[in-house]
Amino acid sequence: QKEVEQNSGPLSVPEGAIASLNCTYSDRGSQSFFWYRQYSGKSPELIMSIYSNGDKEDGRFTAQLNKASQYVSLLIRDSQPSDSATYLCAVTHTGGFKTIFGAGTRLFVKA
Amino acid sequence: GAVVSQHPSRVICKSGTSVKIECRSLDFQATTMFWYRQFPKQSLMLMATSNEGSKATYEQGVEKDKFLINHASLTLSTLTVTSAHPEDSSFYICSARVTGGKETQYFGPGTRLLVL
Numbered sequence: 407q408k409e410v411e412q413n414s415g416p417l418s419v420p421e422g423a424i425a426s427l428n429c430t431y432s433d434r435g436s437q438s439f440f441w442y443r444q445y446s447g448k449s450p451e452l453i454m455s456i457y458s459n460g461d462k463e464d465g466r467f468t469a470q471l472n473k474a475s476q477y478v479s480l481l482i483r484d485s486q487p488s489d490s491a492t493y494l495c496a497v498t499h500t501g502g503f504k505t506i507f508g509a510g511t512r513l514f515v516k517a
Numbered sequence: 518g519a520v521v522s523q524h525p526s527r528v529i530c531k532s533g534t535s536v537k538i539e540c541r542s543l544d545f546q547a548t549t550m551f552w553y554r555q556f557p558k559q560s561l562m563l564m565a566t567s568n569e570g571s572k573a574t575y576e577q578g579v580e581k582d583k584f585l586i587n588h589a590s591l592t593l594s595t596l597t598v599t600s601a602h603p604e605d606s607s608f609y610i611c612s613a614r615v616t617g618g619k620e621t622q623y624f625g626p627g628t629r630l631l632v633l
Contacts, residue, residue, distance in 0.1 A: 437620075438619060438621075440621065442624075447608075449610045449625060449626050450561070452623065457619075494560075498620040503566075504563075505551075507560065510560055
């Protein structure tokens with residue numbers, strides 16, 4: 407079992423729709439959770455961080471964390487073609503030293 | 518804030534030569550920096566963790582004598598690919614973690630290495 411799992415996609419949504427990206431992790435003691443966006447040929451860019459159960463909103467982005475289910479998600483409202491990218495879920499293990507990245511979900515927003 | 522730079526952004530070298538890549542945190546101190554490699558259409562692969570003033574910690578399967586890491590200050594880590602071969606051609610990305618902050622990693626723009 408991979409430590410951080412994401413559906414590789416591609417996830418295709420129409421412009422203006424809500425894109426829902428999901429991630430599960432195996433280390434129950436994980437403390438910190440991150441979503442990064444990576445455009446093709448570029449390095450990852452931090453979108454959101456979340457540390458406690460519940461929802462965290464930042465503009466069109468909402469991160470959701472459920473530690474009991476070991477599940478973290480990212481919702482993108484009013485999706486735009488410019489949101490088309492690979493989204494990486496990252497989880498910091500207990501002890502806070504190593505961050506494990508998922509393989510990423512490719513999102514394609516159709517104009 | 519939290520800007521990380523890398524130099525060079527792109528390098529082409531001949532097989533057998535060594536290439537040095539610099540990673541700098543521009544507006545914060547980073548006790549810990551990370552080096553990743555990413556092949557086309559594949560996920561990030563952590564190569565090593567660089568700690569200021571101490572030896573780097575390499576991931577399993579990464580040759581420490583081939584990928585030399587030096588983290589001489591709180592704002593600079595370097596990765597040297599020694600005796601580069603075509604199979605080392607890849608996208609090398611560093612990230613830095615703010616000293617004393619949360620575990621957030623901020624990524625540099627990456628260095629694209631092509632070994633001929």
